[in-house]
Amino acid sequence: MKMPEHGRVWDEVKADMIARGGGDAAWRDGRTAVYVFNAGQDISRIQHEAYGLYMAENGLGPLAFPSLAQMEKDVIAMGLDLLHGPEGSTGTMTSGGTDSITMAIKTARDYARANGRPREGTNIVLAQSAHLAFDKAAHLMDIEVRRVPLKTDGTYEADPEAMGEAVDAATIMMVGSAPNFPHGIIDPIEALGDVAAKKNVWLHVDACVGGYFAPFARMNGVPVPAFDFEVPQVHSMSADLHKYGYCAKGASTVLFRSEDLYQYMPFDMAGWSGAPMKTPTLAGTRPGGAISAAWAVMNSLGVVGYREKQGLVCETRERIEEGVKRLGFEVLGNPMLGLVAFRHPDHHAFAIYGEIYRRGWFTSVTKEPPSLHLMLSPKHAEVVDDYLADLEASVATVAGGLAGPKVEARYS
Numbered sequence: 164m165k166m167p168e169h170g171r172v173w174d175e176v177k178a179d180m181i182a183r184g185g186g187d188a189a190w191r192d193g194r195t196a197v198y199v200f201n202a203g204q205d206i207s208r209i210q211h212e213a214y215g216l217y218m219a220e221n222g223l224g225p226l227a228f229p230s231l232a233q234m235e236k237d238v239i240a241m242g243l244d245l246l247h248g249p250e251g252s253t254g255t256m257t258s259g260g261t262d263s264i265t266m267a268i269k270t271a272r273d274y275a276r277a278n279g280r281p282r283e284g285t286n287i288v289l290a291q292s293a294h295l296a297f298d299k300a301a302h303l304m305d306i307e308v309r310r311v312p313l314k315t316d317g318t319y320e321a322d323p324e325a326m327g328e329a330v331d332a333a334t335i336m337m338v339g340s341a342p343n344f345p346h347g348i349i350d351p352i353e354a355l356g357d358v359a360a361k362k363n364v365w366l367h368v369d370a371c372v373g374g375y376f377a378p379f380a381r382m383n384g385v386p387v388p389a390f391d392f393e394v395p396q397v398h399s400m401s402a403d404l405h406k407y408g409y410c411a412k413g414a415s416t417v418l419f420r421s422e423d424l425y426q427y428m429p430f431d432m433a434g435w436s437g438a439p440m441k442t443p444t445l446a447g448t449r450p451g452g453a454i455s456a457a458w459a460v461m462n463s464l465g466v467v468g469y470r471e472k473q474g475l476v477c478e479t480r481e482r483i484e485e486g487v488k489r490l491g492f493e494v495l496g497n498p499m500l501g502l503v504a505f506r507h508p509d510h511h512a513f514a515i516y517g518e519i520y521r522r523g524w525f526t527s528v529t530k531e532p533p534s535l536h537l538m539l540s541p542k543h544a545e546v547v548d549d550y551l552a553d554l555e556a557s558v559a560t561v562a563g564g565l566a567g568p569k570v571e572a573r574y575s
């Protein structure tokens with residue numbers, strides 16, 4: 164596209180944009196189980212309006228916009244309260260999980276350096292199921308990633324003992340996930356905490372996809388094990404608002420047990436021609452709308468609202484588990500929240516994936532082991548039966564040797 168010489172009227176531009184979405188995954192109908200968290204039209208309206216209210220304002224300027232500064236403080240306080248942040252714990256909003264993880268690693272690295280750890284051979288130790296955002300951040304900072312195989316007992320949990328063996332004097336962080344993305348399984352954070360304490364290593368819990376889900380699931384009676392700051396060795400956490408917090412995209416939280424740890428995160432700089440600037444995260448300009456929308460959704464839903472939404476998601480996951488088991492699938496491990504992965508003993512998951520895709524479902528896969536993967540939203544409660552019917556038909560197609568051409572499941 165070349166920029167038009169003369170602009171068009173907004174009504175026309177808008178119509179063009181809406182038409183362009185016609186070929187996108189049909190997430191509004193609940194036929195997408197990746198990328199989008201659909202909590203219904205009421206929440207969507209709040210996101211839109213609350214984002215718009217502070218869209219022009221800039222989180223870079225807390226003195227100009229004390230409104231945003233206070234909303235961010237409130238969001239962090241709510242997050243810390245839900246995740247057992249002790250007295251003195253603190254944190255910042257970021258643009259997303261990758262951002263939160265990057266900042267946590269940077270903070271742990273600078274903390275390690277300030278505390279006499281070697282600069283050579285800097286590494287982080289994580290399970291094979293931990294999110295690739297850790298590798299991306301490590302790549303940026305020239306840090307070695309040590310991925311450790313999962314337990315082989317069918318739980319799909321991180322193996323704390325094996326991870327401990329991968330730690331050395333230059334390890335700046337161990338990582339546990341709550342839950343991991345590929346299998347939706349919460350790692351044994353208490354056991355990881357014991358190992359990290361013994362090795363005197365920073366423990367980060369990646370609760371990007373579970374941080375604003377697990378506390379409410381627990382309130383609803385789900386036996387969620389200790390996974391947050393309740394575990395004494397947990398130094399930092401990442402928890403995304405734009406996932407199961409149902410906030411507008413561009414919103415996550417990175418949280419620290421104490422100001423002592425957090426102090427290594429902000430970048431404070433005066434040695435240039437401009438005014439001195441202190442920024443907490445990688446961003447300079449920070450979209451005010453992402454902050455205000457998060458504040459608005461959290462205040463609109465409240466504990467009761469979140470419990471209801473997450474209860475519905477858990478119920479939906481249970482119906483899916485029941486349904487896929489009836490079709491002969493095996494569910495991986497013991498998922499407790501909104502993610503579930505399952506595989507078939509007789510048919511390759513990726514062949515079934517292609518068939519379910521052809522039937523209009525944009526879902527995902529897990530590679531190790533090859534499985535189908537769903538990330539469920541409240542909206543999916545309405546479409547479970549349709550999905551299971553199409554899954555059954557997909558299995559039949561594959562079983563009959565009638566599968567169509569291969570569809571490659573990729574994130575991009």
Ligand SMILES: *Cc1c(COP(=O)(O)O)cnc(C)c1O
Binds near residue numbers: 258261372
């Ligand atoms: C989504 C996710 C991330 C990355 O978050 P983004 O917001 O996509 O950058 C990290 N860890 C886990 C477990 C996730 O589910």
